[in-house]
Amino acid sequence: MNEVLFRVNGLSKTFGGLQAVRNVGFEVREGQIKALIGPNGAGKTTIFNLLTGVLAADSGSAEFEGRELIGLPTHRIAALGIGRTFQTSLLFDQMTVLENVMVGHHLRGRATMLTAALRILGAGREENEYRRTAMETLDRAGLADLAGRSAAELPIGQRRMVEVARALAAEPRLLMMDEPAAGLNMRETEQMAETIQQIRDSGVTVLIVEHDMSLVMSISDEILVLDQGQRLAEGPPSEIRNDRRVLSAYLGEEADGC
Amino acid sequence: MAARERPHTDEAIVPNEAERHAARRRAEKLQIVAFFGIMALVPFGIGNDYYLHILIYIGLHLILATGLNLLMGYAGQVSLGHAAFYGIGAYASGILTATYGWNPWLAMLAALLLTCVVAWLVGKPTLRLRGHYLAMATLGVGIIVAVVIRQWTDLTGGSAGLTGIPSMTFFGHELTSDQDLQYYYFVWAWAAALTVLFANLVASRPGRALRALHDSELAAQVLGVDTAGFKVRAFVISAAYASIAGTLYAHSSMRFLSPTPFGFHTSIALLVMVVLGGQGTLWGPVLGAFTITLIEETLRPYADYDIIVYGLLLMVLMIVMPGGVSRALGSLIDLVRGWVPALRGGDEP
Numbered sequence: 382m383n384e385v386l387f388r389v390n391g392l393s394k395t396f397g398g399l400q401a402v403r404n405v406g407f408e409v410r411e412g413q414i415k416a417l418i419g420p421n422g423a424g425k426t427t428i429f430n431l432l433t434g435v436l437a438a439d440s441g442s443a444e445f446e447g448r449e450l451i452g453l454p455t456h457r458i459a460a461l462g463i464g465r466t467f468q469t470s471l472l473f474d475q476m477t478v479l480e481n482v483m484v485g486h487h488l489r490g491r492a493t494m495l496t497a498a499l500r501i502l503g504a505g506r507e508e509n510e511y512r513r514t515a516m517e518t519l520d521r522a523g524l525a526d527l528a529g530r531s532a533a534e535l536p537i538g539q540r541r542m543v544e545v546a547r548a549l550a551a552e553p554r555l556l557m558m559d560e561p562a563a564g565l566n567m568r569e570t571e572q573m574a575e576t577i578q579q580i581r582d583s584g585v586t587v588l589i590v591e592h593d594m595s596l597v598m599s600i601s602d603e604i605l606v607l608d609q610g611q612r613l614a615e616g617p618p619s620e621i622r623n624d625r626r627v628l629s630a631y632l633g634e635e636a637d638g639c
Numbered sequence: 640m641a642a643r644e645r646p647h648t649d650e651a652i653v654p655n656e657a658e659r660h661a662a663r664r665r666a667e668k669l670q671i672v673a674f675f676g677i678m679a680l681v682p683f684g685i686g687n688d689y690y691l692h693i694l695i696y697i698g699l700h701l702i703l704a705t706g707l708n709l710l711m712g713y714a715g716q717v718s719l720g721h722a723a724f725y726g727i728g729a730y731a732s733g734i735l736t737a738t739y740g741w742n743p744w745l746a747m748l749a750a751l752l753l754t755c756v757v758a759w760l761v762g763k764p765t766l767r768l769r770g771h772y773l774a775m776a777t778l779g780v781g782i783i784v785a786v787v788i789r790q791w792t793d794l795t796g797g798s799a800g801l802t803g804i805p806s807m808t809f810f811g812h813e814l815t816s817d818q819d820l821q822y823y824y825f826v827w828a829w830a831a832a833l834t835v836l837f838a839n840l841v842a843s844r845p846g847r848a849l850r851a852l853h854d855s856e857l858a859a860q861v862l863g864v865d866t867a868g869f870k871v872r873a874f875v876i877s878a879a880y881a882s883i884a885g886t887l888y889a890h891s892s893m894r895f896l897s898p899t900p901f902g903f904h905t906s907i908a909l910l911v912m913v914v915l916g917g918q919g920t921l922w923g924p925v926l927g928a929f930t931i932t933l934i935e936e937t938l939r940p941y942a943d944y945d946i947i948v949y950g951l952l953l954m955v956l957m958i959v960m961p962g963g964v965s966r967a968l969g970s971l972i973d974l975v976r977g978w979v980p981a982l983r984g985g986d987e988p
């Protein structure tokens with residue numbers, strides 16, 4: 382088995398009277414696709430928000446490559462090598478697709494306001510280089526044709542693919558994806574599944590939240606099931622599929638398939 | 640990722656978007672050279688000192704509006720007291736040179752540093768919060784600076800004004816008051832340099848980070864953008880632009896400072912310049928600087944009422960063309976471009 386890349390312990394979060402996340406702990410091993418599933422309101426997105434510093438945790442710890450994330454601001458967590466996509470994809474709508482991906486290069490760039498304004502210390506070269514590598518990133522994702530389009534005018538399927546390409550441009554070690562297949566049709570979902578596997582194969586560990594059970598079952602190495610903020614079950618897809626507690630938590634939910 | 644082997648027959652014909660992106664940057668540089676080139680020739684076309692005088696003000700306003708544009712159009716924040724930084728630049732320069740006999744360039748640098756420190760102290764705590772706290776804070780700064788200028792008469796001369804400001808020097812050469820033409824070139828050289836710096840900045844990593852956080856702070860943060868830090872830096876730079884304009888004002892032909900140009904009235908005028916031309920564009924604030932300065936001059940006999948005109952302008956603009964004139968023009972051009980081939984197509988059998 383590979384080494385543990387990410388270790389979460391005793392994570393909790395309360396909103397007013399509602400305990401959205403209760404003492405949740407899990408591990409993600411390097412090179413895995415790990416899925417976080419559970420009915421609506423189970424606390425999946427909240428966990429992502431806690432782990433990326435978007436929300437402050439009440440308690441708990443999250444160690445990424447031995448470093449504590451809880452308490453760090455979001456951009457610092459990103460700098461440690463954690464990427465994220467959102468349940469409703471958040472593109473920069475005032476920019477083109479190419480520029481979106483160029484922002485994805487932010488962490489790898491060095492130009493400051495001063496060096497950029499004066500075009501010194503390689504700031505101009507860096508700009509040209511990122512323009513080119515962003516184009517290559519899009520090309521590799523099969524999105525080169527969209528490069529000049531305004532992000533705002535893309536349909537949801539393409540928005541999701543662009544968001545993933547943008548996150549990958551930062552070269553994360555771990556990519557957290559919140560419902561990457563939501564709103565996608567069957568063909569697009571298949572393409573997304575293929576993309577996620579390719580991301581994993583390229584050496585990026587994936588933590589995914591997803592409602593589409595057939596997608597989750599087919600690509601995950603391990604699944605953590607949450608219900609009402611609590612850990613309900615954890616194991617490989619073959620075990621989870623037959624777990625009675627999971628089935629009852631999902632009763633009526635899974636009937637429609639996604 | 641997926642689909643490397645997608646059908647791609649038109650790859651050779653369709654220019655790469657990366658190339659087009661770079662070409663747009665080159666075109667922008669050309670526009671800058673052309674515009675400031677024309678501005679360098681303008682004095683030869685006008686023999687009138689009054690017009691030259693107004694053009695110097697337009698140059699100052701261009702610097703102010705461009706700086707404010709970085710804050711409003713890119714960082715998505717509003718300053719309601721930008722005239723305060725203009726005033727700090729002007730008075731710090733004026734006092735250090737007139738009262739303490741400093742070299743104007745040294746005074747300029749000190750004024751710049753002072754402005755940056757004040758802006759940082761205002762921006763640091765307010766820009767960490769989400770929302771428009773900066774607008775409130777700058778409104779306060781605007782009021783405080785205006786009061787200090789008026790009341791601390793020992794230092795600033797109060798309403799009577801600050802006199803005895805020496806000329807700017809340039810490599811030992813004095814840019815004296817009877818030579819508006821020299822000062823015109825001096826101010827417009829600054830305007831050109833600061834425009835180039837601005838254009839470089841916004842078309843780069845930090846500039847894109849600003850535009851990104853303006854769109855979605857959350858998405859920018861998960862890509863590693865220190866949104867609070869970038870907003871503070873953008874604010875400090877926009878204040879620095881105002882400070883430089885202030886210094887240039889202090890040494891302009893009158894070489895006299897009074898509190899009037901540094902009040903709320905000017906803060907609003909600057910806001911209108913940026914919004915009128917189109918925030919977030921390179922040429923919008925330039926257009927705004929020309930338009931508002933000319934309106935200001937025209938309405939000079941009714942000086943107390945021009946704030947009403949700005950208020951009305953602001954309202955109408957927000958309703959009719961929220962993107963500003965330059966964007967409205969841009970979409971008009973796009974529209975015409977779309978029409979021309981359509982019309983041409985219609986002519987053919």
Ligand SMILES: Nc1ncnc2c1ncn2[C@@H]1O[C@H](COP(=O)(O)OP(=O)(O)OP(=O)(O)O)[C@@H](O)[C@H]1O
Nearest residue numbers: 396399401419420421422423424425426427428468
């Ligand atoms: N910022 C917030 N303030 C208050 N309540 C919140 C907040 N975010 C989430 N909640 C609540 O916490 C609970 C868990 O929400 P969360 O979004 O984490 O669920 P989820 O598992 O992602 O659900 P879904 O599958 O619908 O996306 C819900 O009851 C939700 O209403």
Ligand SMILES: [Mg+2]
Nearest residue numbers: 425426427468
């Ligand atoms: Mg969710």
